Amino acid sequence: MILYDVKKMTDEIFLLTKLGAKCVSRVNDPVKLIGKLADPKAAQGALKTCQEIDRLESYAVSLVIFRPFHMLRYLFLLMLSCSISSVNAQLTTGWLQCGDAVMGAPFRVRFSNQNAELVFKGDSYTLIFNRAWRSQDGESWTDYHNDALVITTNIPSDSYVSLGKKGSMHSMATCDVHAVQ
Numbered sequence: 001m002i003l004y005d006v007k008k009m010t011d012e013i014f015l016l017t018k019l020g021a022k023c024v025s026r027v028n029d030p031v032k033l034i035g036k037l038a039d040p041k042a043a044q045g046a047l048k049t050c051q052e053i054d055r056l057e058s059y060a061v062s063l064v065i066f067r068p069f070h071m072l073r074y075l076f077l078l079m080l081s082c083s084i085s086s087v088n089a090q091l092t093t094g095w096l097q098c099g100d101a102v103m104g105a106p107f108r109v110r111f112s113n114q115n116a117e118l119v120f121k122g123d124s125y126t127l128i129f130n131r132a133w134r135s136q137d138g139e140s141w142t143d144y145h146n147d148a149l150v151i152t153t154n155i156p157s158d159s160y161v162s163l164g165k166k167g168s169m170h171s172m173a174t175c176d177v178h179a180v181q
Contacts, residue, residue, distance in 0.1 A: 033156075093112075107119060109151060125146060
């Protein structure tokens, strides 16, 4: 607390600490479900928990909007810890393949923490984690890349995967994926 110059533990500080701890602890639940996202119940549970975390973060923001500056610094720490926990929760799935509706050539992909393994047109590729972000509409996105390719996905919130050439705005293949049977 010295780092943030908190001289007195107010009710707001206690409440924000409680909210921060709850956000961080709740991130563990959807992370545990990442490998089971092919199961609709697991995917729905992970999504509901992420929505709960978002509501908690929004509530924390509403508490300090008109508070002194040191409260905003504390909130920044809270939000940063929640965001870092979410972003570092990279994907882990079994092998996934394109469904019936595919633009371009079908492919198979498996996400494993820092890597994405790709089979496309008979060739195998390994791509490394690049970044995770949240769109303006609140959807979570992750991408992986190597020297030539980029894979972008919105798993776990949906099952969309896009494959493109690095540096290109156009996809070479895109589809909704499901677990390989």
